[in-house]
Amino acid sequence: MKLVLIPPQRDSTADWPERLMAEVPGLTVVRPPAEGAAAELATADAAYGVLPKELLEAAGRLKWLQAQQAGPPPGFYYPELVAHPLQVTNMRDTYTDHVATHTLALVLAMCRGLPRYLRDQQAAEWHPDWSPDAVVSLPDSTALVIGAGALGSEIGRLLDAFGCTVTGIDVRPSAKPGFEQVLPVEALDEQLPAADLVILTVPHTPDTEGMIDARRLKLFKSSAYFINVGRGPTVRLDALDAALENGQLGGAALDVFETEPLPPDHPLWRRPNVLITPHVAGVGPHEASRRYAVLLENCRRFIAGTELMNLVDKTKWF
Missing domain, CATH: 3.40.50.720 (NAD(P)-binding Rossmann-like Domain)
Incomplete structure (x- = not known):
């Protein structure tokens, strides 16, 4: 299975490819620069981050998208993504x-x-x-x-x-x-x-x-x-x-x-x-480690073919 961390990514995800590949046998993880995202997504089974329409069109075999947040930003869901057969999971209950x-x-x-x-x-x-x-x-x-x-x-x-x-x-x-x-x-x-x-x-x-x-x-x-x-x-x-x-x-x-x-x-x-307050309610320690834990567990489940955690009803956006 190939997982792409869609740019841009926070600095806290810099070591995630190495860690995920060490903990999940059979998993390949790439964290490309913006100009290389489309090429990597063309052969990806899964992705982490925000997937705009132009990248969805390049992602020929994508089956799973892990959102970075519990409530993704405006524009995360759009008709083509909702209609696509891929599954979406979110970061519910991480902060x-x-x-x-x-x-x-x-x-x-x-x-x-x-x-x-x-x-x-x-x-x-x-x-x-x-x-x-x-x-x-x-x-x-x-x-x-x-x-x-x-x-x-x-x-x-x-x-x-x-x-x-x-x-x-x-x-x-x-x-x-x-x-x-x-x-x-x-x-x-x-x-x-x-x-x-x-x-x-x-x-x-x-x-x-x-x-x-x-x-x-x-x-x-x-x-x-x-x-x-x-x-x-x-x-x-x-x-x-x-x-x-x-x-x-x-x-x-x-x-x-x-x-x-x-x-x-x-x-x-x-x-x-x-x-x-300027959209800071979620600020606190352990956020990156909690998001990594959700992604890690879902990678294990995806490879094993079992149900993913925090599945989203795309038609309802949650």
């Missing part, structure tokens, strides 16, 4: 702990009013707010986690540990530790008005693109905080900005955006009830 920790940091920052105090610190101003409603009490709050897969499940577990009542929304609803209930997507609209925290973790798919739009933002509780750590295209940013301007929700903490980088003139940068 769940990092994103969940970041999510809790955003939740706690919003609930304790830290954005306001950070602005006061920059201005060297002392304005303590001792009123009981200056903070959100997590044990008295309801959290709605939209997307209760690996990431959403971990976020729900952590919120439960802080005393929140947690409800999940998922396309594949099932009981989860820490969740009071997990409901189908059809229940989303009726659950939004009851939530103090709305946390979005879903991947970008044809079904989730723009799912948080002007209509749904009108369903939010006016005091609710909205947190997005999933994918930017799932939220219409102009609608979110308008909702914040009109007081339709209490605030937002965002790690991902419909347009990245977020344009410097976008009004969300300057909203006092918005906390922004």
Whole structure:
């Protein structure tokens, strides 16, 4: 079997060909420069990375594509790739702990009013707010986690540990530790008005693109905080900005955006009830070793002819 690491590749994959070939008998691995990718893919059985249309056309016998991320970047899936008989696998659950920790940091920052105090610190101003409603009490709050897969499940577990009542929304609803209930997507609209925290973790798919739009933002509780750590295209940013301007929700903490980088003139940068981080929720140790472990296991399975792990339904992009 021949596996091609499609350029560009991170420096952390430089030794992967040697390591993979040492650990998987019968495997040939190449990491070509950009100008040599098409020629190598012509004789490849498998590939790792992002496969644009022009390289797919050159890959005559490709049977398996391993994505580099749990939720690949916009444009990863396109009609020709979806129609192709090759299997796609992703890196699901390789950095769940990092994103969940970041999510809790955003939740706690919003609930304790830290954005306001950070602005006061920059201005060297002392304005303590001792009123009981200056903070959100997590044990008295309801959290709605939209997307209760690996990431959403971990976020729900952590919120439960802080005393929140947690409800999940998922396309594949099932009981989860820490969740009071997990409901189908059809229940989303009726659950939004009851939530103090709305946390979005879903991947970008044809079904989730723009799912948080002007209509749904009108369903939010006016005091609710909205947190997005999933994918930017799932939220219409102009609608979110308008909702914040009109007081339709209490605030937002965002790690991902419909347009990245977020344009410097976008009004969300300057909203006092918005906390922004630049798509860094997944940052943390062990990422490269975890991705390598998934690729290694799938190489072993591919050669053995057994089912690959983290298989994707290409028509749904996850």
